[in-house]
Amino acid sequence: MSTANHEIDALIRQKYKHGFVTELESESLPPGLNEDVIRAISAKKGEPEWMLEWRLEAYRHWLEMPEPEWAHVHYPRIDYQDIVYYAAPKSKKDAPKSLEEVDPKLLETYEKLGIPLEERAALAGVAVDAVFDSVSVATTFKDKLGKLGIIFCSFSEAVREHPELVRRYLGSVVPQRDNFFAALNSAVFSDGSFVYVPRGVRCPMELSTYFRINAKSTGQFERTLIVADEGSYVSYLEGCTAPMRDENQLHAAVVELVALDDAEIKYSTVQNWYPGDEEGRGGIYNFVTKRGECRGRGAKISWTQVETGSAITWKYPSCILTGDDSVGEFYSVALTNNRQQADTGTKMVHIGRNTRSTIISKGISAGRGQNAYRGLVKVTKSAEGARNYTQCDSLLMGEKCGAHTFPYIEVKNPTAQVEHEATTSKISEDQLFYCLQRGISTEEAVTMIVNGFCKEVLKELPMEFAVEAQKLLGVSLEGAVG
Amino acid sequence: MLTIKNLTASINDKPILRGIDLEVRPGEVHAIMGPNGSGKSTLANVLAGREDYAVTGGEVSWQGRDLLALAPEERAREGIFLAFQYPVEIPGVSNVNLLKAALNAKLKHLGREELDAYDFLALVKERMKLVQMPEDFLYRAVNEGFSGGEKKRNEVLQMAVLEPLLGILDETDSGLDIDALKIVADGVNALRAPDRSFVVVTHYQRLLDYIVPDHVHVLAHGRIVKSGGKELALDLERRGYGWIAELERGAGDDARA
Numbered sequence: 001m002s003t004a005n006h007e008i009d010a011l012i013r014q015k016y017k018h019g020f021v022t023e024l025e026s027e028s029l030p031p032g033l034n035e036d037v038i039r040a041i042s043a044k045k046g047e048p049e050w051m052l053e054w055r056l057e058a059y060r061h062w063l064e065m066p067e068p069e070w071a072h073v074h075y076p077r078i079d080y081q082d083i084v085y086y087a088a089p090k091s092k093k094d095a096p097k098s099l100e101e102v103d104p105k106l107l108e109t110y111e112k113l114g115i116p117l118e119e120r121a122a123l124a125g126v127a128v129d130a131v132f133d134s135v136s137v138a139t140t141f142k143d144k145l146g147k148l149g150i151i152f153c154s155f156s157e158a159v160r161e162h163p164e165l166v167r168r169y170l171g172s173v174v175p176q177r178d179n180f181f182a183a184l185n186s187a188v189f190s191d192g193s194f195v196y197v198p199r200g201v202r203c204p205m206e207l208s209t210y211f212r213i214n215a216k217s218t219g220q221f222e223r224t225l226i227v228a229d230e231g232s233y234v235s236y237l238e239g240c241t242a243p244m245r246d247e248n249q250l251h252a253a254v255v256e257l258v259a260l261d262d263a264e265i266k267y268s269t270v271q272n273w274y275p276g277d278e279e280g281r282g283g284i285y286n287f288v289t290k291r292g293e294c295r296g297r298g299a300k301i302s303w304t305q306v307e308t309g310s311a312i313t314w315k316y317p318s319c320i321l322t323g324d325d326s327v328g329e330f331y332s333v334a335l336t337n338n339r340q341q342a343d344t345g346t347k348m349v350h351i352g353r354n355t356r357s358t359i360i361s362k363g364i365s366a367g368r369g370q371n372a373y374r375g376l377v378k379v380t381k382s383a384e385g386a387r388n389y390t391q392c393d394s395l396l397m398g399e400k401c402g403a404h405t406f407p408y409i410e411v412k413n414p415t416a417q418v419e420h421e422a423t424t425s426k427i428s429e430d431q432l433f434y435c436l437q438r439g440i441s442t443e444e445a446v447t448m449i450v451n452g453f454c455k456e457v458l459k460e461l462p463m464e465f466a467v468e469a470q471k472l473l474g475v476s477l478e479g480a481v482g
Numbered sequence: 483m484l485t486i487k488n489l490t491a492s493i494n495d496k497p498i499l500r501g502i503d504l505e506v507r508p509g510e511v512h513a514i515m516g517p518n519g520s521g522k523s524t525l526a527n528v529l530a531g532r533e534d535y536a537v538t539g540g541e542v543s544w545q546g547r548d549l550l551a552l553a554p555e556e557r558a559r560e561g562i563f564l565a566f567q568y569p570v571e572i573p574g575v576s577n578v579n580l581l582k583a584a585l586n587a588k589l590k591h592l593g594r595e596e597l598d599a600y601d602f603l604a605l606v607k608e609r610m611k612l613v614q615m616p617e618d619f620l621y622r623a624v625n626e627g628f629s630g631g632e633k634k635r636n637e638v639l640q641m642a643v644l645e646p647l648l649g650i651l652d653e654t655d656s657g658l659d660i661d662a663l664k665i666v667a668d669g670v671n672a673l674r675a676p677d678r679s680f681v682v683v684t685h686y687q688r689l690l691d692y693i694v695p696d697h698v699h700v701l702a703h704g705r706i707v708k709s710g711g712k713e714l715a716l717d718l719e720r721r722g723y724g725w726i727a728e729l730e731r732g733a734g735d736d737a738r739a
Contacts, residue, residue: 439555
């Protein structure tokens with residue numbers, strides 16, 4: 001764990017010792033979506049007029065957009081008029097009142113992942129009236145970053161404190177009308193994170209949303225915007241390995257990254273939302289739009305993700321390689337077990353000259369899980385000398401799961417080099433028996449083999465995150481074999 | 483130490499072993515020879531607990547315990563090691579990782595403390611000398627891209643690290659040139675000890691020039707049709723397995739008599 005994470009961790013624990021603050025229930029809007037609801041959300045957040053107008057514009061686009069159906073996923077139709085678009089904090093009436101009421105399986109998982117005792121209640125969604133107060137953590141953190149000119153705050157705060165930056169970059173990578181879920185998010189986004197790293201600054205710590213998890217739910221329509229100015233570097237970690245209970249079934253987040261000349265953004269995600277029970281009941285639908293633009297020459301954006309949660313995941317972190325010599329990377333592990341469905345992949349759009357992209361995708365399907373890789377490599381006419389390498393591997397466990405690969409390649413420049421490799425393999429009885437014969441348990445053997453399969457991706461994660469991700473893969477596959 | 487009584491086993495309802503009797507005492511090396519399809523590898527795999535084989539009758543006692551009641555991983559932790567005829571490749575999992583998981587599983591089972599990284603590496607590096615393996619082997623994925631000889635040396639290395647009480651070598655000589663064979667045999671010989679036994683399954687006598695057995699058994703159609711000392715292996719080499727067919731008919735006549 002990096003020093004910064006240690007510090008944060010220490011602070012979180014320390015604060016717990018100091019006790020809790022009581023949070024008051026605040027009013028929620030009734031279910032349903034119309035312009036008044038959007039005005040109300042904007043007003044509650046104290047947003048300026050331009051922000052409200054931006055939301056309304058998105059909403060009007062959304063009204064005219066059909067819901068996409070092309071992804072390789074199946075789910076009952078979502079009634080958008082039945083969703084509560086503003087509730088802070090969430091209603092706790094139906095939440096468990098203490099850890100004793102929480103599904104013992106979930107608690108067992110926390111135990112195995114080594115989640116500190118004091119964090120388990122909050123993650124399990126227990127309706128404790130006391131929630132962790134993050135103010136001191138945030139302040140310490142911000143002081144340190146502030147000295148370097150780095151801005152790291154909630155999206156709402158950014159809208160109030162740094163409107164010029166938000167206005168300049170918001171929607172510049174993912175326009176309001178980009179797709180159905182992005183338009184919905186643009187209209188009703190609740191909150192999220194904003195990062196700005198000034199010219200030439202190398203952010204000295206991994207920026208993480210982790211420490212804010214206990215403080216407040218960023219909600220189902222999260223909005224993240226990260227801007228790395230010329231020659232800067234930032235590594236951002238999203239998510240948490242603990243499975244999170246969430247009352248919101250639909251999650252439609254938008255993440256936008258902008259990297260200017262010679263800037264580098266590394267964005268790592270470990271996602272472990274509630275996948276539903278063995279029959280898939282109650283799981284979260286995760287329909288996310290994540291896109292980064294290498295806007296400047298020599299810029300680099302790298303997405304690394306380990307996805308084990310959600311009932312349905314629909315997401316394609318993408319790179320628009322506008323700047324000459326810019327680099328896009330996508331490293332992904334998607335695991336589906338039981339009835340989970342994942343349709344994930346990436347888009348690499350080469351516009352600048354000599355742009356390079358690498359895609360390494362590892363899909364693991366177990367139980368009745370369905371895993372689809374969908375990737376687009378697009379080389380436009382201007383992308384002289386563009387290169388792409390795609391490697392797409394699937395691992396199947398059992399007879400009832402599936403893996404699907406949908407590569408799309410569009411090349412408009414004859415100097416481009418595009419390579420695609422795909423493999424499908426199974427954890428063989430032979431591999432398993434080999435490990436057993438060396439005294440290794442089935443569970444440990446499966447974890448080891450799966451981690452081996454994912455190695456090229458896991459090594460891209462920051463160290464501590466990688467260790468957690470390895471444990472998570474093991475836990476997520478329990479009972480999948482033998 | 484290992485007592486096999488009238489063991490029968492089949493694969494997909496097809497009987498392969500038709501009544502094996504064998505007694506292996508501490509420190510002994512037993513060679514199991516026989517033509518292809520005689521059941522040599524089946525015997526090795528049944529002892530290790532491979533699920534594809536159904537044990538249909540008989541008993542196997544291991545240090546006074548019912549071996550057949552133990553899961554494969556328990557057998558391994560209790561000191562049974564199978565050197566595979568076809569060592570399996572595990573992409574992305576380094577040799578050192580597998581070795582460490584295996585050794586720690588065993589130590590934990592025996593109620594002993596797991597080795598820390600430093601002591602573990604020291605142990606492994608020392609054992610690597612036995613099979614003349616360079617250090618970079620440790621960090622390569624298990625058997626991935628290994629030559630035939632490297633795979634077999636890797637099996638012996640694992641055995642050297644895990645220090646089993648019974649090492650079962652399943653056609654370890656197959657596919658080896660003479661230099662690799664010598665290295666593997668030297669490794670096995672270095673592991674011979676008063677409390678460690680070996681069952682060496684082989685098609686050819688050649689291996690037994692280097693790993694000299696105390697007993698040689700000839701297997702045909704799922705039965706041991708002849709047992710003897712190391713000279714039996716030379717007999718076989720000279721007279722070929724056709725000779726065994728006659729022996730077998732004789733055994734059949736005995737059975738009817």
